[in-house]
Amino acid sequence: MRRRSWKYRLYPSKEQKEKFDLYLYECKNLWNSLLEYVKVHYGETGNFPTRKQLYLKTKEQSIFSQVAQNVADRLVKSLEARSTRKKDGVKAGFPRFKSIERIKSFTYPQFGFRLEEKLELSGIGQITIKKHRDIEGTIKTLTIKKSPSGKWHAIFSSETEQTPVSKKAGPVAGIDLGIDHFAYLSNGVSIENPRHLKQAEQKLKKTHGCFSTKKKGSKNRNKAKLKVAKAYEKLTNRRKDFLHRISRHLVDKYALIAIENLNVAGLARGFLAKSVLDCSWAEFVSMIHYKAEEAGCDFVLVNPAYTTQMCSSCGLVQKKSLAERWHSCQCGASMPRDLNAAINILNKATAGIAGSQACGEETPTGYKYGRQVSSEKQEARAFRHG
Numbered sequence: 187m188r189r190r191s192w193k194y195r196l197y198p199s200k201e202q203k204e205k206f207d208l209y210l211y212e213c214k215n216l217w218n219s220l221l222e223y224v225k226v227h228y229g230e231t232g233n234f235p236t237r238k239q240l241y242l243k244t245k246e247q248s249i250f251s252q253v254a255q256n257v258a259d260r261l262v263k264s265l266e267a268r269s270t271r272k273k274d275g276v277k278a279g280f281p282r283f284k285s286i287e288r289i290k291s292f293t294y295p296q297f298g299f300r301l302e303e304k305l306e307l308s309g310i311g312q313i314t315i316k317k318h319r320d321i322e323g324t325i326k327t328l329t330i331k332k333s334p335s336g337k338w339h340a341i342f343s344s345e346t347e348q349t350p351v352s353k354k355a356g357p358v359a360g361i362d363l364g365i366d367h368f369a370y371l372s373n374g375v376s377i378e379n380p381r382h383l384k385q386a387e388q389k390l391k392k393t394h395g396c397f398s399t400k401k402k403g404s405k406n407r408n409k410a411k412l413k414v415a416k417a418y419e420k421l422t423n424r425r426k427d428f429l430h431r432i433s434r435h436l437v438d439k440y441a442l443i444a445i446e447n448l449n450v451a452g453l454a455r456g457f458l459a460k461s462v463l464d465c466s467w468a469e470f471v472s473m474i475h476y477k478a479e480e481a482g483c484d485f486v487l488v489n490p491a492y493t494t495q496m497c498s499s500c501g502l503v504q505k506k507s508l509a510e511r512w513h514s515c516q517c518g519a520s521m522p523r524d525l526n527a528a529i530n531i532l533n534k535a536t537a538g539i540a541g542s543q544a545c546g547e548e549t550p551t552g553y554k555y556g557r558q559v560s561s562e563k564q565e566a567r568a569f570r571h572g
């Protein structure tokens with residue numbers, strides 16, 4: 187079974203918006219009172235209350251019972267996560283009391299909603315929804331979410347049967363995610379960060395600067411805050427589009443895609459890793475992952491150790507400073523630093539797979555920079571224009 191989520195814009199009436207906000211408010215209150223109960227219970231007995239005990243405390247809420255129970259579920263989940271982290275020896279805090287700013291969504295875990303022309307919600311009513319695509323699989327849960335700029339969305343999760351797909355044949359690619367470039371492929375194609383995203387980022391910084399000069403609590407500050415939220419949402423959407431487009435292209439074209447395991451890479455990169463970058467990388471990797479699964483394309487995560495330092499031609503390991511953007515080795519290998527890394531990533535991925543080199547006509551051992559065949563040039567162009 188595969189879980190997928192589907193997000194749609196909602197257009198609630200003024201009254202329905204008020205009800206949504208009331209639900210968020212009630213969920214916040216419920217979370218806080220349940221947490222209080224957990225703390226007292228723990229203080230008295232040394233144990234957390236059971237899920238059933240928490241459910242009992244959600245009775246007599248003005249919100250739909252399943253939504254209220256889901257608040258208890260969320261609390262149980264975060265207590266369980268804390269226990270697991272503690273067992274693993276990781277420092278783990280207790281769940282916190284929440285302010286209304288921290289609660290952005292509420293969930294119907296099973297029942298209480300029906301999707302037809304409109305979205306019908308128990309306790310709230312029929313809400314106009316923009317269904318821009320059909321949901322695949324069986325709908326499991328529904329989350330109603332408010333964005334920082336005040337837009338409302340419905341997010342359905344569905345389960346689909348995992349039909350076995352036949353393995354695809356074709357070229358293979360190693361991918362190095364970078365800072366100068368968005369990514370470098372082992373066949374020499376670089377994918378640039380789109381200029382419109384950079385511009386939007388700069389604009390966002392400006393808007394944010396304007397916001398922070400406004401007096402706290404003033405009307406102008408609230409206006410500026412909304413402006414920042416809107417700019418941020420626009421940027422996030424555009425970035426997502428970009429990531430979807432690139433990942434779709436890669437999965438369509440290649441039969442095997444190798445990429446660094448970011449959980450390890452994040453540590454290795456240290457201070458260089460900007461949170462925004464990290465987050466779009468992680469999103470990108472997960473997009474490639476599920477698209478690859480659906481398409482029968484092999485997806486391999488490799489340990490990023492030495493992918494930059496090692497020469498992809500002869501295997502010699504040499505330290506490189508961050509400023510060194512070019513890889514040149516005594517064996518004669520000479521190429522961009524990120525390309526060298528991409529080739530290493532691919533080599534690591536295919537090392538254990540017998541015969542994988544056979545179909546990898548693009549595995550460019552001994553690659554010299556500048557030897558891009560025309561189809562790759564076209565590919566690079568496609569990335570720039572799209």
Ligand SMILES: [Zn+2]
Nearest residue numbers: 497500515517
């Ligand atoms: Zn070398």
